[in-house]
Amino acid sequence: MASRSEIIVRFAGEGGQGVVTAAEMLARAATGVGYHALTFATFPSQILGGPTWTQARVSRTPVESPGDAIDILVAFNDVAYHEHRTEVHDGGIILLDPSVTPLSDEHLRCVTVPFDELAKQTGESRAANMVVMGGLSRLINMPVHYFKDFVSQRFAGRDKVVEANHIALDLGLAHLAEEDPISDLGEPEKPDYEQVFIKGNDALSVGALHAGIEFYFGYPISPATPILVYMERNLVGEGKFAYQASSEIEAITGIIGAGFAGKKSMTATSGPGFTLMGEGIGLAWMAEIPCVIVDVQRGGPATGLPTKTEQSDLNAALSPAHGDSSIPVIAAGSVDECFLATVHAFNWAERYQGPVILLSEHSLAERAQNIAKPDLAAIPVESRNVYKGENGYLRYESQEISPFPVPGGAGAYIANGSEHDIYGDTTHLAKYHIQMTERRFGKLKLLEGTYESDNASASVAVIPWGGSKGSAREAFQQLRSAGVDIAWYYTMFLNPLPTALLDELRSKDLVIVPELNYQGQFASVLRSQGVKAEAITQYTGLPFRPTELGERIKARLAGAGQPQAVNA
Amino acid sequence: MTGTAKNPEYDFLWCPGCGDFGVRRALEFAMRDWNIEREIPMHDNVVVAGIGCSGNLVHLYEGEQPYGFHGIHGRSLPLALGVKMAREDLNVVVVAGDGDFLSIGMEHIAPQASRNLNICAVIMDNGVYGLTKGQSSPTTVEDTVTSSTPYGKLESSLNPLDLYLTLGVTYIASGYSTKPRDLAGLIKRGMEHDGFSIVHVNSPCTTYNDTYALLKGNKAKGIDPLAWEIPDDHDSTSKSAARGVIEQGGVPLGVIYQDDSRPSLDQRLGAVRERVTGRSAEDLLNTFAV
Ligand SMILES: Cc1ncc(C[n+]2csc(CCOP(=O)(O)OP(=O)(O)O)c2C)c(N)n1
Ligand code: SF4
Ligand SMILES: [Mg+2]
Numbered sequence: 129m130a131s132r133s134e135i136i137v138r139f140a141g142e143g144g145q146g147v148v149t150a151a152e153m154l155a156r157a158a159t160g161v162g163y164h165a166l167t168f169a170t171f172p173s174q175i176l177g178g179p180t181w182t183q184a185r186v187s188r189t190p191v192e193s194p195g196d197a198i199d200i201l202v203a204f205n206d207v208a209y210h211e212h213r214t215e216v217h218d219g220g221i222i223l224l225d226p227s228v229t230p231l232s233d234e235h236l237r238c239v240t241v242p243f244d245e246l247a248k249q250t251g252e253s254r255a256a257n258m259v260v261m262g263g264l265s266r267l268i269n270m271p272v273h274y275f276k277d278f279v280s281q282r283f284a285g286r287d288k289v290v291e292a293n294h295i296a297l298d299l300g301l302a303h304l305a306e307e308d309p310i311s312d313l314g315e316p317e318k319p320d321y322e323q324v325f326i327k328g329n330d331a332l333s334v335g336a337l338h339a340g341i342e343f344y345f346g347y348p349i350s351p352a353t354p355i356l357v358y359m360e361r362n363l364v365g366e367g368k369f370a371y372q373a374s375s376e377i378e379a380i381t382g383i384i385g386a387g388f389a390g391k392k393s394m395t396a397t398s399g400p401g402f403t404l405m406g407e408g409i410g411l412a413w414m415a416e417i418p419c420v421i422v423d424v425q426r427g428g429p430a431t432g433l434p435t436k437t438e439q440s441d442l443n444a445a446l447s448p449a450h451g452d453s454s455i456p457v458i459a460a461g462s463v464d465e466c467f468l469a470t471v472h473a474f475n476w477a478e479r480y481q482g483p484v485i486l487l488s489e490h491s492l493a494e495r496a497q498n499i500a501k502p503d504l505a506a507i508p509v510e511s512r513n514v515y516k517g518e519n520g521y522l523r524y525e526s527q528e529i530s531p532f533p534v535p536g537g538a539g540a541y542i543a544n545g546s547e548h549d550i551y552g553d554t555t556h557l558a559k560y561h562i563q564m565t566e567r568r569f570g571k572l573k574l575l576e577g578t579y580e581s582d583n584a585s586a587s588v589a590v591i592p593w594g595g596s597k598g599s600a601r602e603a604f605q606q607l608r609s610a611g612v613d614i615a616w617y618y619t620m621f622l623n624p625l626p627t628a629l630l631d632e633l634r635s636k637d638l639v640i641v642p643e644l645n646y647q648g649q650f651a652s653v654l655r656s657q658g659v660k661a662e663a664i665t666q667y668t669g670l671p672f673r674p675t676e677l678g679e680r681i682k683a684r685l686a687g688a689g690q691p692q693a694v695n696a
Numbered sequence: 697m698t699g700t701a702k703n704p705e706y707d708f709l710w711c712p713g714c715g716d717f718g719v720r721r722a723l724e725f726a727m728r729d730w731n732i733e734r735e736i737p738m739h740d741n742v743v744v745a746g747i748g749c750s751g752n753l754v755h756l757y758e759g760e761q762p763y764g765f766h767g768i769h770g771r772s773l774p775l776a777l778g779v780k781m782a783r784e785d786l787n788v789v790v791v792a793g794d795g796d797f798l799s800i801g802m803e804h805i806a807p808q809a810s811r812n813l814n815i816c817a818v819i820m821d822n823g824v825y826g827l828t829k830g831q832s833s834p835t836t837v838e839d840t841v842t843s844s845t846p847y848g849k850l851e852s853s854l855n856p857l858d859l860y861l862t863l864g865v866t867y868i869a870s871g872y873s874t875k876p877r878d879l880a881g882l883i884k885r886g887m888e889h890d891g892f893s894i895v896h897v898n899s900p901c902t903t904y905n906d907t908y909a910l911l912k913g914n915k916a917k918g919i920d921p922l923a924w925e926i927p928d929d930h931d932s933t934s935k936s937a938a939r940g941v942i943e944q945g946g947v948p949l950g951v952i953y954q955d956d957s958r959p960s961l962d963q964r965l966g967a968v969r970e971r972v973t974g975r976s977a978e979d980l981l982n983t984f985a986v
Contacts, residue, residue: 388775389779393778411768535739554752
């Protein structure tokens with residue numbers, strides 16, 4: 129029996145078969161006893177049924193991506209078996225529903241488990257997932273009481289449910305009692321710091337609340353909807369407002385109105401809605417109104433692959449509005465960063481008094497992971513510099529950032545989306561267009577972000593952005609262990625890019641940019657800044673696999689020509 | 697010092713005779729009286745303007761200046777929603793043209809009616825796109841030749857009052873720009889109404905669609921006036937009576953409909969706040985504790 133420090137389990141079947149909750153349940157139970165875990169989910173667009181799969185990566189040490197090949201595939205139907213079997217590594221195992229007949233020449237170990245039938249024996253037909261968990265506890269050598277304790281906690285006070293699920297665990301375990309475990313995760317080392325097990329979208333929402341959000345207005349769209357739902361539930365109280373808008377146009381202009389009225393405001397959407405917000409974003413830039421616009425990216429273009437992941441809205445985020453503007457963009461690259469980047473986005477919006485775009489993506493939004501609990505006291509929150517003087521104030525007079533008058537207080541002015549003079553009145557005079565254009569762009573210098581680097585002396589480098597961070601980081605670590613001399617760079621702050629980072633990147637012979645889009649959008653941004661950047665792209669709707677990505681980087685460094693465009 | 701200094705460099709002017717002058721005067725009267733009665737400063741008022749000659753009212757406001765937001769074409773309602781729901785204590789007024797409000801911005805009327813958003817919208821209907829130099833608008837009369845309808849307008853014209861009533865707007869008044877005192881009364885009543893108020897004003901465009909003669913009529917030539925006073929005995933709480941007024945055609949002057957029974961969005965939200973309290977970020981974070 130191999131002793132591996134991690135295990136990857138994939139659950140595949142149809143929506144409604146418990147597939148969606150299985151990975152999260154495994155990850156949750158595992159993190160409860162001290163393992164590290166991270167889930168990946170892809171959902172069908174239909175409400176009932178449709179091919180669905182989720183997976184959990186459980187490890188003794190922290191993990192940053194969904195990982196590589198699968199150790200255990202749980203296939204609830206025929207389609208799932210055929211679709212996913214090739215991703216199971218040799219030595220892996222497939223648990224099959226009795227309805228599935230394995231291929232006659234199947235070389236992988238297959239074990240049939242009558243999930244539903246066993247579940248029915250417990251008196252709780254929904255306990256099929258627990259039958260699976262019982263079986264898994266045997267296969268990965270994880271004491272079954274870990275799961276039992278988890279069930280007791282989760283369903284505390286509902287004794288019947290607890291009992292049925294405990295029986296289900298035992299039945300699953302007994303059914304696989306004769307099977308050899310495929311790995312031994314070993315004892316977990318429970319982290320000595322406080323943790324939360326949270327999804328990217330929830331981390332983003334709590335981040336917004338920590339940042340002091342007071343006004344949320346959004347229109348439902350996958351994968352951003354959970355943010356709307358969270359806000360409507362939790363952003364309540366005096367002076368707070370969270371509401372469903374009638375369209376993305378209403379959402380963006382609504383939050384701009386609230387920003388003008390002094391509130392920290394936010395909306396969240398995905399690509400199609402983001403496009404509709406373009407004119408509003410231009411208005412916020414021109415009228416100098418703080419607000420945060422979240423784009424949880426999904427596969428595109430248009431309505432594209434609404435339930436898959438992609439990093440293809442970078443170009444749109446960097447250029448969402450009409451006219452001469454440069455909207456700040458921050459991209460989260462992990463579940464931790466979904467929290468942190470949101471606080472940064474609000475801070476930036478308040479600091480430079482304008483709109484800030486926050487990019488997330490499907491794979492992060494739905495990723496449930498254990499992370500160190502953010503230390504709120506240590507994460508500073510910035511507030512608006514509110515005008516406190518007399519009436520007669522000229523809001524747009526200064527060439528520097530100027531105090532912000534809030535309706536209900538002195539300093540009445542006209543916030544104007546058309547070019548304006550120092551009074552806020554519309555103007556056609558060149559001198560004011562020059563003055564105001566320079567005022568708006570000049571404020572960007574207040575936004576200097578940070579970046580990280582590793583082995584910075586190497587002459588070639590890799591720099592992912594957004595949700596490819598985790599896979600790229602693991603690929604980088606594999607390359608370094610294999611003795612490859614390559615530098616690592618990463619930043620959440622995509623516009624403006626940290627100037628010192630650009631200086632460092634410009635000194636490299638080659639900068640490789642792994643990103644999930646066809647065009648290599650970030651690579652071309654870097655090239656336009658004088659960096660010798662080349663993309664390694666993938667547009668499958670799925671995240672990079674670290675080992676595969678590492679191999680592609682190695683092949684490029686070995687001079688094997690251009691990086692391949694598609695991940696086969 | 698009270699009020700923002702008047703801008704000596706502002707160079708947009710309405711054409712001589714433009715109806716918007718009268719609407720501005722009416723709004724100034726209404727807001728001044730509103731402030732005096734409540735003993736509140738002008739900076740408790742916000743004027744959200746659409747894009748058009750009409751929206752330029754926000755820059756041409758005389759005397760003490762309220763806060764203004766001159767946003768983007770068609771979006772004055774959602775901007776106003778943001779301001780109002782952010783600061784329920786403010787008096788929020790929308791000023792917009794027929795093109796802004798009823799064409800590109802039409803989609804925003806129904807949701808605010810359903811929500812009964814507590815703001816007052818003053819619509820300056822001149823039956824044309826003034827600022828872009830004379831194209832047809834939703835209220836341009838069928839068959840009219842404009843720069844964008846060289847062979848006559850092929851669409852029937854919209855009856856905005858009918859639309860507002862159908863959508864459930866809870867205060868609907870119709871006015872005329874040449875009667876600023878009367879109009880001020882309609883606007884002030886709209887501000888006082890706890891809910892979504894629309895004061896729809898016929899505000900002729902002397903340059904592209906001069907309808908003064910039609911509105912006033914001409915006894916000598918035997919032309920009946922389009923504008924007519926709603927009689928005092930009209931029951932504005934009755935939807936069917938309101939429908940009756942609208943179906944008489946022309947331009948009725950006065951309050952057509954007022955429903956005080958429906959709570960406004962801010963009132964409903966206040967009721968929710970009594971039932972539900974928010975939690976701190978720290979508390980919420982702890983709900984995810986491992
Ligand atoms: C998105 C967008 N589309 C078009 C325009 C051009 N535009 C400016 S004002 C206007 C029409 C104004 O008509 P109306 O609202 O009736 O105002 P009026 O000038 O008649 O008072 C148009 C089409 C614009 N500013 N923005
Ligand atoms: S074009 Fe018409 S609406 Fe515009 S200012 Fe002149 S008269 Fe008034
Ligand atoms: Mg008009």
